[in-house]
Amino acid sequence: MSQMNPAASGRREADRFNKGGRLRVLLRRPEVGAFFVMVVVIVAIAIASNGVALNPLGLKNNLSIIAQFGIIATGACLLMIAGEFDLSIGSMIGFAGMSMAMMLKWGLPFGLGPATPVTAFFLTLAMTLAIGWLIGFTVVRSGLSSFIVTLAFLFFLRGLTEVCFRLINQSTQISGLPDYKQESWFAWIFGGESFGWLYDLWFALGGNLNRAGEQWVTGLDAKVVWWLLIAGAAAVLMARTQAGNWIYATGDNRESARANGVPVDKVRISLFMLTAFCSTVFAACQVFDTNTADAAKGNLKELEAIAIAVVGGTLMTGGFGTVLGVVFGAVTFGLVANAVFFIPAIDGSYYRVFVGVVLLIAVFLNEGVRKRITGGI
């Protein structure tokens, strides 16, 4: 008996765990899969497009769509980590764009006079946040699956957008709004430019030239800044704050989180409001950039947002995922969605084929990562 006493042999529990080198620790991170997929896609597209995809204009256009994807996928990711889905993201984008453009064209509701970009945005935001709250409240109170509740809002909001357009505007499109971003700094932060200094620097270093030898591209879209801000804030929130711990806990095992005093209902309602916020920012960037709106805007965006979150390593069942992975996923999806413009031989159908393939691969990879981290539960 005494020969078998583990304590006598001087072995401790801590000795059973081999942390491995720095590389091993890196390879255990959940966003590894998304990172490698992204690198492959960047290299492949750079080669296939003869570098056009990464020249000054190509970079600007790619980052524009990457930022759009990134903004909504971040919201979708946090909500998925908390164990819920939001299928109303696309319709919310259409609704918010419609609301802002109609106020700008026809004035504020209830005869409150003409709208400015500031009032149009904040009034719209108040409405979308209220709808986000209502969705969350309905899910939390009814105990129904968020899939079905938000599916209802997908149809409801899209229909409402079209009805409002037809009743007030006669047409389901608005175009030719004044170019607000020229005079209003508020419109500029959504529709204007950013990182002008980077492109100036590029020019100063001898690149970024047009045929006449002048500076070619002046900067990136403003939405890139929104994406970086939202993703950065979300990454810090999840990794380092109490709210982040609550979000993970809510998605992992809601009942045990509740039993430990995590306000799981408040967490979920807040995150439905967050996806509504991201959709509204998405719409504002679009409206103030192009000075147009369309009832069909944002169509299918909810599914792309979910696909990006999954490719980024977020678990469909909740409780696990990282914002950094979603950043990689957004880059991947944005590049491929734009590839049609840089690679003459392909069209938009290739994008959907790619999305289907990558989604499946990502789900298998994620399952493997999750098993490795959790010991197969």
Next chain:
Amino acid sequence: MPDSNTSQPIMRVEALTKKFGPFTALNGIDFEVHAGEVHALLGDNGAGKSTLIKILSGVHKPTSGRILIDGREAEFDSPRDASRAGIGTVYQDLALNPLMSVTRNFFMGREISRGPKPFSWLAMDEMARITHDEMVKIGIDISDPSQAVGTMSGGQRQTLAIARAIHFGARVLILDEPTSALGQKQQMEVLKTIQRVRLRGDIAIIFITHNEVHAKLVADRFTFLALGEVIGRGTRADLEGEDIRHLMAGGANISDLQKQLEAVRLSGRAAS
């Protein structure tokens, strides 16, 4: 053993009743626990043990009856209230989140953080250190506090849940079937943990189990429930020679059970 007959109980329950609609889950339960004692709560499946402790831990509200803590009446509107009053519950399902790390589980809902809530900054290093120290105190040296709880053994998970309850000020520690679903060696680990907590002397433990041997090994006092009522109680000394198994089975005689089993066997043979 402290002289518990003269000391005031930490918690006392009087005439507690709980109805779920037309169904009476508990009917007039009286019950008390003392510091430094293990109180075994025994009874058949569906006797009402889990319902009783859910009331004590603020998950359910009683239909009638009262709960006294240190002689003062207490009312719990939420698990948070109960835990503030010093009642720490380790549920049958442990209330742990398998995908989250040991540290994040330990502090789930009660994180140490600085700044305006809920966007306050987590003190991860401090939390990891406390988690490690608290687990060592009751007998487990975890190797990596960032390990996911899903990869821990069943006994380690029990210890984590118990350490957590104690760290957050539990004076009454409720353990719902902590040894079920565990291997022999891990069952012993949990019983040792219970013994260590008992020896601190300031914590009362309510120990629910279906295992007669485990109850006899660590419990100082016993209460037997059947069909929502108390059918027997006593200290270890009182119950010397009593048929504990008889009471645990809800008052049925083991010899009766044997007869019933025999009848089932015979009818099975007749049918084939």
